Amino acid sequence: MNAIALVIGNTNYKLEKHVLPNAAKDAIDVSEKLVNLGFTVDKHTDCDILEFQRAIQLFSAKRKKFAVGLFYFAGHGLQIKGKNFLTAIDTRFEDETAAEYSSCNLSMILDYMDTSTMSENSVNIVILDACRDNPWNLAVRSVNNHDLAPVFAPKGTLIAYSTSPGQTADDGEKGGNSIYAKAFLNHIDDEEIPIEDFFKRVRTSVYAGTNGSQTSWEHTSLIGDFYFNSRALNHSVNLPYEDYAIADQDFISDGSNLQEIILQMRTHDYYSQRPALKSFKSMNAVGNDNISDLFLIGRNILQSAHGGEGDAKKFMNSLSFSLPGMATNEENHVLNGILFEMYFNKQGRFRQEKFKNDFLDEIYSLEEDGLYPLSFNMIAEHVMPFKNYVFYKAGDKSVPIEVRIEDFEFMSIHRKLIVRPKLVSIKYKGKELMENGNEDEESEWNIRAIYFTDLKRLISKLLMIPLKKLRLSVNVNILDNDRITVPDIxxxxK
Structure with missing residues (x-):
């Protein structure tokens, strides 16, 4: 089963009294959870009306390829003339007519999702943390005195509201999550829970967390079962490999020579991994009947090398010599496994962070050889949905990254004022990528100085951009051997 989600959180409305401090954070946190559970996620925060509409249209076009579609909105909701509207940050609230024509009609969103389903068994989930009825209390998400109107869910659809009709929804403490989002995030990791039971748990938490003043509710016309946290939900539904190779946490050896080698490579013991890799290289393991095992061998070679095993590191450092001869019908399943392991975890889900990037340049140097187009086309297709996490995919040209460096003053451990050039910003297409730390806590203990050439390698790994494809623009003249202050972490x- 595969799933896609559109998540929108609007915080910075034009009028200060309409600002919702936690809505964007809700969207960010929900997106991360959904990605971890196997969803392909398109996340937007602080959408104006044009961006909101474009996001919905693009989501509808993509939705056709997925069995499950989910729409999550955190922001202000309106009822106008018996219809429900979700507001953009530039929605005009001076009167109902202005608001109606500068907001998104919920019925339109439901129609888009209903008409773009891939089959009668498809599942649509709509979650609205936007049922509001208090216009002046900044701790709730509302601008008028009418709660959202009841909506009947089309066949195969569940609509979840953060609060019951006539109630307000608490935005939570500033810097945290709304009461509803907090409950949603708390329970979404619960394993093998039918969606109806999941939302019952959310409702119980919301009710308890607000002392009974807020009760979430749902309307559903789902036919089959759906589980948020199910092993069937992974990102790799189109690969020609067995489930144990995709979610390799489930691997159990069948006793064959190749699977026993895999078992030894998974021990995290150098003294087992080294002879196992040697045995694999010496055997004629290539064939049409064991492509899943070859794929899993590739994953474990990278795992071993990333863990520091010497022979595996040598293998990775000489891929152009190591890989030829391992192809099956022009496809190299060992390389496919190596590429997959960089981006996907033991559950077959996209990593989001902690990519296995130690051999990023060595792996992508093979792309230039032109010998493995099927492998690089495969990984490009599988990382395509995660554009907010990966800034380069196979086949792309150079990736422009803007770096800003400024003089930085800090106090040494000997209470001496020191001035050094410091990395303050990393941007992609004008968007800031570098999370700012606490300036008051910066000292010699939690910063470090590195050469600019090492900074380029660091940015390459953080953004998963091969060094040869990284095109840095810097606001000051700087040489490779100049030292730059960077945060320790x-x-x-994303």
């Missing part, structure tokens, strides 16, 4: 905003 650099976090990338």
């Amino acid at each position: 650099i976090r990338i905003l």
Whole structure:
């Protein structure tokens, strides 16, 4: 089963009294959870009306390829003339007519989702943290005195509201999540729970967390079962490999020579991994009947090398010599496994972070050889949905990244004022990627100085862009051997 989600959170409305401090954070946190559970996620925050409409149209076009579609909205909701509208940050609230024509009609969103389903068994889920009826209390998400009107869910659809008709919905403490989003995030990791039971747990938490003043509710016409946290939900539905190779946490050896080698490579013990890799290289393991095992061998070679095993590292450092001869019908399943392991975890789900990037340049140097087009086309297709997390996919040209460096003053451990050039910004297409730390906590203890050439390698790995494809523009003249101050830990905003 495969799933796609459109998540929108609007915080910075034009009028200060309409600002919702937590809505964008709700969208970000929900998106991360959904990605981890196997959804392909298109996330937007602070949408104006044009961006809102474009996001919905694009989502509808993509929806046709997926069995499950989910729409999540955090922001202000309106009822106008018996119809429900979800507001953009530039929605005009001076009167109902202006608001109606500068908001998104919920019925339109439901129609888009209903008409773009791939089959009668498709599932649509609509989650609205936007049922509001208090116009002046900034702790709730509302601008008028009418709660959202009841909506009947089309066949195969569940609509979840953060609160019951006539109630307000608490936005939560500033810097956190709304009461509803907090409950949603708390329970979504619960395993093998039918969606109806999942939302019952959410409702119980919301009711308890608000002392009974808020009760979420749902309307459903779902036919079959759906589970948010199910092993059937992964990102790799179109690969020609067995489930144990995709979600390799489930691997159990059948006793064959090749699977026993895989079992030894999975031990995290150098003294087992080294002879296992040697045995694999010496055997004639290529064939049409074991492509899943070859794929899994590739994954485990990268795992071993990433863990520091010497022979596996040598294998990865000499791929142009190691891989030829391992192809089956012009496709190299060992390389496919290596590429897959970089981006996907033991559950077959996209990593989001902690990519296995130690051999990024060595792997993508093969792309230039032109010998493995099927492998690089495969990984390009599988990372395509995660554009907010990966900035390069096979076949792309150079990737422009803007870096800003400024003089930085800090106090050494000997209480001496020191001035050094410091990395302050990393941007892609004008969007800031570098999470800002606490300036007050910056000292010699939590910053470090590295050469600019090492900074380029660091950015390459953080953004998963091969060094040869990374095109940096810097606001100052700087040489490769100049030292730059950087935070001890650099976090990338997704």
